[in-house]
Amino acid sequence: MSKDHLDELPSYRDATRTWIRHRRKSRFTRLLVVALSAYLAFGVYRIATNTAKPPGTLSVTKLRDNHATCAKLRRIPSEIEASREVNKRWVNGTKPILIRNATIWTGEPKAGTSYEDARLGRSYEWVSSDVFVDNGLIQKIAPSISIEHLPHGSEIFDANGRQLTAGIVDMHSHAGLDSLGNLQSDTNELSSDITPFLQSLDALDPLQPEIQWIKSGGVTTSLILPGSGNNMGGEAFVVKFAVGKQNGRTEISQEDMLADPDKNWRYMKMACGENPKGVYGKYGERGPFSRLGESWEFRHALEQATEYVNSQNDWCAAADTNGAEDMTTYLPQELKWESLGAVLRGQVRVNTHCYTIPDLEAFVRHTNEFKFRIYAFHHAHQTYLIPEVLKRAWGGTPAAALFADNMYYKVEAYTASDKAGKILYENGITPTYVSDNPVLNSQHVIMEAAKAHGNGLPYHVALAGVTSASAELLGLGHRVGKIKEGFDADIVVWDADPLSAGATPVQVWIDGAPQFKDPVALKKPTTPPAKHDSVPNDDVEMRSYENVVFTGISKVYLDEAEITHDESVTAVIQNGKLACIGTCANELALAHQSNTPIIDLENGYITPPFTAFGSTLGLVEIDAESDTHDGPPPKEGVSRAVDGLAFDGKQLARAYEHGVTRAISAPSTFSIDARGISTAFSTGAKHSLEKGAIWQDEVALHYPLTLRAKGDKTPSISSAVGLLRSKLLQAVHDVSANDSTSTGKEAYEEKSYLKRVVSGTLPLVLSAHSADTIATIIHLKSEIESVIKETDTEVTSKLRIIIIGGAESYLVAKELAAADVPVVIAPLRPYSQSWDQRRSLTGAPLTNGTAIDILIDAGVLVGISVEEVWETRDLGLLAGIAYANSEGRLSFKNALDLVGANFDTILGLSKHDVGLSTEGRDWAVWEGSPLEIGARLRGLGNGARAVVWQKS
Ligand SMILES: *[C@@H]1O[C@H](CO)[C@@H](O)[C@H](O)[C@H]1NC(C)=O
Ligand SMILES: *[C@@H]1O[C@H](CO)[C@@H](O)[C@H](O)[C@H]1NC(C)=O
Ligand SMILES: *[C@@H]1O[C@H](CO)[C@@H](O)[C@H](O)[C@H]1NC(C)=O
Ligand SMILES: *[C@@H]1O[C@H](CO)[C@@H](O)[C@H](O)[C@H]1NC(C)=O
Numbered sequence: 001m002s003k004d005h006l007d008e009l010p011s012y013r014d015a016t017r018t019w020i021r022h023r024r025k026s027r028f029t030r031l032l033v034v035a036l037s038a039y040l041a042f043g044v045y046r047i048a049t050n051t052a053k054p055p056g057t058l059s060v061t062k063l064r065d066n067h068a069t070c071a072k073l074r075r076i077p078s079e080i081e082a083s084r085e086v087n088k089r090w091v092n093g094t095k096p097i098l099i100r101n102a103t104i105w106t107g108e109p110k111a112g113t114s115y116e117d118a119r120l121g122r123s124y125e126w127v128s129s130d131v132f133v134d135n136g137l138i139q140k141i142a143p144s145i146s147i148e149h150l151p152h153g154s155e156i157f158d159a160n161g162r163q164l165t166a167g168i169v170d171m172h173s174h175a176g177l178d179s180l181g182n183l184q185s186d187t188n189e190l191s192s193d194i195t196p197f198l199q200s201l202d203a204l205d206p207l208q209p210e211i212q213w214i215k216s217g218g219v220t221t222s223l224i225l226p227g228s229g230n231n232m233g234g235e236a237f238v239v240k241f242a243v244g245k246q247n248g249r250t251e252i253s254q255e256d257m258l259a260d261p262d263k264n265w266r267y268m269k270m271a272c273g274e275n276p277k278g279v280y281g282k283y284g285e286r287g288p289f290s291r292l293g294e295s296w297e298f299r300h301a302l303e304q305a306t307e308y309v310n311s312q313n314d315w316c317a318a319a320d321t322n323g324a325e326d327m328t329t330y331l332p333q334e335l336k337w338e339s340l341g342a343v344l345r346g347q348v349r350v351n352t353h354c355y356t357i358p359d360l361e362a363f364v365r366h367t368n369e370f371k372f373r374i375y376a377f378h379h380a381h382q383t384y385l386i387p388e389v390l391k392r393a394w395g396g397t398p399a400a401a402l403f404a405d406n407m408y409y410k411v412e413a414y415t416a417s418d419k420a421g422k423i424l425y426e427n428g429i430t431p432t433y434v435s436d437n438p439v440l441n442s443q444h445v446i447m448e449a450a451k452a453h454g455n456g457l458p459y460h461v462a463l464a465g466v467t468s469a470s471a472e473l474l475g476l477g478h479r480v481g482k483i484k485e486g487f488d489a490d491i492v493v494w495d496a497d498p499l500s501a502g503a504t505p506v507q508v509w510i511d512g513a514p515q516f517k518d519p520v521a522l523k524k525p526t527t528p529p530a531k532h533d534s535v536p537n538d539d540v541e542m543r544s545y546e547n548v549v550f551t552g553i554s555k556v557y558l559d560e561a562e563i564t565h566d567e568s569v570t571a572v573i574q575n576g577k578l579a580c581i582g583t584c585a586n587e588l589a590l591a592h593q594s595n596t597p598i599i600d601l602e603n604g605y606i607t608p609p610f611t612a613f614g615s616t617l618g619l620v621e622i623d624a625e626s627d628t629h630d631g632p633p634p635k636e637g638v639s640r641a642v643d644g645l646a647f648d649g650k651q652l653a654r655a656y657e658h659g660v661t662r663a664i665s666a667p668s669t670f671s672i673d674a675r676g677i678s679t680a681f682s683t684g685a686k687h688s689l690e691k692g693a694i695w696q697d698e699v700a701l702h703y704p705l706t707l708r709a710k711g712d713k714t715p716s717i718s719s720a721v722g723l724l725r726s727k728l729l730q731a732v733h734d735v736s737a738n739d740s741t742s743t744g745k746e747a748y749e750e751k752s753y754l755k756r757v758v759s760g761t762l763p764l765v766l767s768a769h770s771a772d773t774i775a776t777i778i779h780l781k782s783e784i785e786s787v788i789k790e791t792d793t794e795v796t797s798k799l800r801i802i803i804i805g806g807a808e809s810y811l812v813a814k815e816l817a818a819a820d821v822p823v824v825i826a827p828l829r830p831y832s833q834s835w836d837q838r839r840s841l842t843g844a845p846l847t848n849g850t851a852i853d854i855l856i857d858a859g860v861l862v863g864i865s866v867e868e869v870w871e872t873r874d875l876g877l878l879a880g881i882a883y884a885n886s887e888g889r890l891s892f893k894n895a896l897d898l899v900g901a902n903f904d905t906i907l908g909l910s911k912h913d914v915g916l917s918t919e920g921r922d923w924a925v926w927e928g929s930p931l932e933i934g935a936r937l938r939g940l941g942n943g944a945r946a947v948v949w950q951k952s
Pocket of ligand 4: 520521848857
């Protein structure tokens, strides 16, 4: 290419010069506007610009277009749409459908209910009815709609009495912005902190499989936000998850997914606090480095956008007065400030990621300084502490878009409360529940609402928090989020109460089109909705007694057999131990005489307490803060978790309050991928010297074999497996040579632990998700075992290998069973968050069961663990989900064992080792099923005393 040719191209510098000139002009204009009246300003402006651009060189057509644009700039999005004959998203040809015999949550109280009663949830109820859908709209809700009068070709879906709700609306998702297995991400544009001009839609990939998975959880509509790396991240878009012909659309297209084809409202994502600071703060180089800098970034951007809007308004006012043709400049237009300008014009619904009081209150100031409205603070973990500050936001009180109990993961989240939703609602702030997919799997965002309900938020508010309230915050409340005549036909029929453990859609409709061709329905009995008005009393105090009595116990699961009592029974605790369960007449009489506290329960349960295996409980307090961790495993050799345990943290307290009294943790900074020796301890202990605090110093040897195994020493999975193989072979050699190096300090060296592994006395726990890696492990096991057999030792030839993770383990379920390798599933419901999990089963209605079902069918011994430490409080609930969706594979007792007794078997712990109490059984007393939403722990055995949560 010749140099001459290159010279003809406009240079980048030309473009910047134009830009600077334009900027100078608009700043000049702004000064004049401030100083003079609008008219005078216009006159001077005209003179000033006349000198810049001689008259007569402007296109009249373009000036007229500019003037037409003025009308658009002034447009205020309409709140209420005129009643519709047809849903604009409807695809002509979609068959009308009659859904018969549904139990419907309409999302509204009965007509005529007062505001006060509605807030209290009165006259919200489930109604038995049919629903007729046509033209993409809910046409009719009535009991027994006759088939005769339906249009020709109508389809019929029999709901068989099952629960029906509006499609779930997740107002914080990044679905479709990352590719499968998180290989590629288009969530954050991290080139600059202020990027209001970006559009998430530009990156949305309609073919990402997660879109179908998420929808299989009943989610029909989502706000797809850019990430929170930037203070101003860019524009967001509300989409519906119907893609292409298979979902009843005519084409595969980003635009076709827009929930509102009219694009009435626009949306924008902003973010405060740790994230932008962490991305941009480069010492001495660039900001924002602190929250001080962040607020300046906001103000500086808003100031420039204000200036831009003013210059446009001036132009439009002048064009109105003098006629567009007489204008001597074009309408000022700059793509960079167009979106933020629209925010200031009230055309954009701003959603901001802010956690803490400083962030929230500074942002409330910004709304008042620049007069724009914030619709919802997201994450918002401290909003519950400052409802009155939120009410001072300009233009209206923002909502709080929350997680139910995902907290403590960073400093900003360390003051969170699982009562936040309840407290906010009581103080006049709307809580909604979101996934921040992929942070949580949006497929199960309904569980966030369910857990919030379990934590005291009224049923109707919790369900509204993923349907109507979210739709309203998106400006779609007049057509999305309720089951109401004239609304978009986005409908879910559930196989159980939607706010119960494991509730799963049977079918999902978007704009009246069924989304699943041959949906798998779990075999569940049709059950009536939960009693939605009862939330357990939460005003409890934690007390400690030697002796206490519980009455009202209906279910006892302490022994092999489960005992269900028709008439409730009594449990008498003496010296922290269960002394009697039953009528206990003598013990009761004694208790009365000695003024022993008696705690009356409704629907009481007694179970063994739960065990958290393979989490970082006791080793990680705040995930994002290394000072709060024990720290990563050493580069060479192994360490013992027992030497780094830290007691008395919030993570442990929450686990304990949810019945997780025992934890087995191994050195790690990220969950299941540990390296070193795990220890078993009591989550309720104050320190390690307390009696019963450590109940087994050394439980198992752990190594990672997920993608996280790739590191400096082992850059590949093959080298990590190779290193493990050579260590194990060396250990076999050491044992057979009777190399007696297992005394003194050598006892704590990796090779001694490996010798115990090959001698069959120490379990080996390997993290792995990929079915291929798991197959390799099974092969390695038999390889080592046959070498052991050939050696002339008395040691057992059985290696006790345990897989933790296991997203794809179901693919080799039979082989795992044959090799006698147990699997600890973590997470219970994987969603292909890494490439080695890409074949995860997401469950009904898309897949016939999930990994755990197939493992159980194959006879594999299974436990349930979690990836993130905050989730340990939900272990009971996770077992409940496995139970509810097991189609009878699991008894209630089996389900409890998934987070309890199975670990004793898997790890070969003797009953004696496991007890918190030195004699007798461990016990936990609950009000409500510990496997369901809303269960309350009321008592725990703790050595010679009982810890009791007593109503105050
Ligand atoms: C749908 O298509 C049919 C056949 O082309 C046509 O008769 C009908 O008017 C269309 N309906 C609407 C609402 O556009
Ligand atoms: C509705 O479903 C329930 C539960 O399956 C059934 O008992 C009832 O008979 C059904 N009602 C009608 C009208 O079909
Ligand atoms: C190993 O050596 C110890 C003494 O160091 C001895 O007591 C034991 O019998 C030996 N075991 C085998 C299997 O040779
Ligand atoms: C699901 O799998 C189970 C057992 O693996 C089988 O019995 C059942 O027929 C399957 N159901 C469907 C709908 O394929």
